Amino acid sequence: MRVERLDTDMLVLGAGGAGLFAALHARRAAPEFEVTVVVKGLLGKCGCTRMVQGGYNVALAPGDSVERHFMDTIVGGKWLPRQDLAWRLVEGAVERVHELENELGCFFDRRPDGTLDFKAFAGQSFDRTVHKGDLTGIEIINRLMEQVRAAGVCRLEEHRAVALLPAADGSGIAGVLLIDMREGVYRLVRARAVLLATGGGPTMYRYHTPSGDKSCDGMAMALRAGLPLRDMEMVQFHPTGLLAGPETRMTGTVLEEGLRGAGGHLLNGAGERFMLAWDPAGERATRDVVARAIYAEMRAGRTSPMGGVFLEMAHLGPEEVARRFPGMVRRCADCGFDLAGGRVEVVPTAHYMMGGVEFEPDGRTAIPGLFAAGEDCGGVHGANRLGGNGVANSTVFGGIAGDSMAAFLEREGGALRDPDPAALEAAIARCERPFGRPAGDLGELRERLWRVMWEEVGIIRNATGLARAADELARLAADLRDLGLAGGGRRFNLTWHNWLDLDSLLTVSRVIARAALAREDSRGAHYREDFPDSGDPAASRFTRLRLVGEEISVETVPVEFSILRPGESLIEEEAGAPPAAEAT
Amino acid sequence: MIPDHRRHPGYLAFLAHRLSGLALALFLPFHFLFLATAIEGEAALDGALAWTENPLAKFAEWGLVTLLALHLALGLRVLALEFLPWRGTLRLWVGLGGGAALAVGFLFLVALAA
């Protein structure tokens, strides 16, 4: 097998908010070192940061404070977040937003008096979400892309990272194995420091929001490299994904939160509103409650023709809806639906993974030389992520990781290490597996994965379902191993990459199912109908998962309340009573 | 056949403007040579003018005047696009330009026929 080799100083995997910020910071902090960014798609044109609609949480509004933002994050995360990380997040967001505006040239929306506009995001005690219309992600990523290109960063676009390779002498990370997707060849890149920033992405669920390039590759690579992951049972579902019918990629994409906020109604198949039976706030209840309610209607068979529920806005006046939500109305119209005047079918859709690689506030992981940032990481959000904390997380910790990598190189700058040949060989063998095997139906396998994750490891879980899921996922893994590709070379062979995507997704799905089984309570995004109680926050434990050989090990670890304990608050006048933050 | 990506008013206006400009530029030297026959006196010019009674020449003449009007109108459109603040008025200008040119062409026809 042809393996081309190259060396770099700092290797960044992923080009979302985390990867690009890291590259920029690393380059500026240590200009004498080379930075190379590896990305599965084109730089700036893939990943979820670009898709951010709502905006970026930052405590800058008059009267707001980082303490308040911190409290909302902790309470919203149901006391599960690692508090030093959450603190770093809220503090770092203030600096990062200034950097985005003043140094990168982002343009966030202003109020008439010229000061920043902050909009409300459900479940927060303050209006603190800065935004650029409802296309905030485009603004952030486009400006980042421009700066990164200008900073003299090497780019390996349409290159897929497939394995983190340990050094032969066991001293840390040696490099990463990549597939050049265009040429269909392997590239082995040795680097002094590596950043994992491939951004999770729960695309193993039938309905999901993330970008098509996301398939949990980073988490799968981390697991195979022996790193522990935490909070993997915490998968956030957005309540209103578009349901557009079979075999359309539009299905699952987000219809924005604001539609419910503005007074939109959710109707079941019979045309009845059902949300008020679940929550006095009705449709305005938090994401997890609404998603669960919709899912319950669906399970009870009261569905719309395509199997979801209806979102109806018409009672607010079609012109008014079209005026306030032009983007959403146009998007629906493009695929044949009348959001302003008719009913649109919606379904909860997998949106974000709170869990991920365990990492330190400076971006380090348990493997020397390997750093991690962004949605690949766990611990910042706990059981639930506040809307607007996602992009803050990736940009804040991405920048920090870039600085840390530069400091790491300047401090211990060591020589390039050679990878463990056995690990390299195993990694190539895993990628080569489907070639030369009888062709099978990858689509059928994907449908089975989507089904089992959606039905058994989705919005409402129980022990029997999770056990069934574990069996089915094991079968799927075996089936995938035996499944070959129908002809075709290795150049730009999307079906080969679909195979590799499924491989990553299956690995991570098994971990999610295992973590969900281990958590015997219901918190935030995780709901067990056999354990509906949320448990005592003061006795909170988080799940920690590892891959040992092909087996998954799980332990539950007590949360360290390093800044404050449940019941306490950082906000004076509300001492002891945390703000009524709800995670969304 | 005009390829699909060119089949919209903005492009067609550009094309008509360019082709009319080209035609005018090609015609102009001949027009100048033609007028210069007057150096030899009125009779020479009349001789040349007599040639314009030929229906083919009449048609060509009509074409040129129309082209000039068209180039003018579309040229004004370009100037408006470049120098006036505008928003979504592209199509309107194409229409106005084409319309004005046709009107001039028609007037000229009427004048010729009279």
Added chain:
Amino acid sequence: MSAGLLFLLQRGTAILLAPLVLVHLGVVLYAVRDGLDAAEILARTRGNLFWAGFYGLFVLAVSVHASIGLRAVLAEWTGLRGRAADTAALAVAFLLLLLGMRAVWAVVGAP
């Protein structure tokens, strides 16, 4: 010459040409009503300083305007770039100027 200057000259002459062409079109429309007649044309123009200036300006403007325009067309449709295109445009400008001025002289100045 910088592209910016060429742009200025081309658009400037276009703005100048607009009223000239309108007037010319008017005159032509008026003239052809009852057939073209050399005597009629020349009677109007001979020795007339206004028309001399009018058409002189017209010729000058059109030489600049059309040659710069052709330079772009040559670059885009024939691949003629750089110095070659500039030379060609300059040649066109002088040709138009020469022939044009001669024509103006013919209808205005010549006895």
Added chain:
Amino acid sequence: MADAGTADGPVLDVRIWRGTEKGAFVRYEVPARANQTVLDVVTWVQRHREPDLAYRFACRVGVCGSCAMTVNGRPRWTCRTHVKRLPAHRPLVLEPLRNLPRIRDLVCDLEPFFARWERAGGRFVPTATRRDPLPRIAPDSTARRAVDAGIECINCAVCHAACDVLAWRPEYLGPAPLNRAWTLVNDIRHGAREEVLDRTSGDAGCHACHSQASCSEFCPVGLAPTAAIAGLKRASLWRLLGGSRA
């Protein structure tokens, strides 16, 4: 023309370009569905007929600009182009974007497009640091509105494929980079406005634009690079005349 299999039920007659600069259209019959975008059609062909069909997409909702192709002769984003809403056209003909080197099948190399973006000076140069307060900017000031009008470009290169000047003058910067440059010229925080004007003037810059307006016609997000380029022309003109910017 090769024929690559048929399907049951109502079908679409689809022709897809296979190959690179050299290649051929291959015909496919794809099941017609009530809700189906052009991207879905391509996906179906990859999943059921041609496992190694090369195409590109990411966000599937019209924000990443990865999925643009030539659809029935016109450049479009395909994830938000509903088949039923296309002007009646049979068959459905899919090719890569014009004016860009081809990688394979429906995939182009976008590097020349982004290289132009850089050449146009399409990058913010700061005049403040993260330690400075955020500038107050009136949202309804003229300059800010000019920025807003062009800032939401998804760099899909649809305009690049639509513009004939790019086909005729390969050195032309093209509509999207010039559009970005205009937002920077209007950005009062930008530290290199003169440089942007330098870089975007000339035969490869704004002066090469003939207001063909194909860019504005086909821009999927409704931007008007034609207007932005006109702004650059004006600004460079005022500068030439010795005044300040437009």
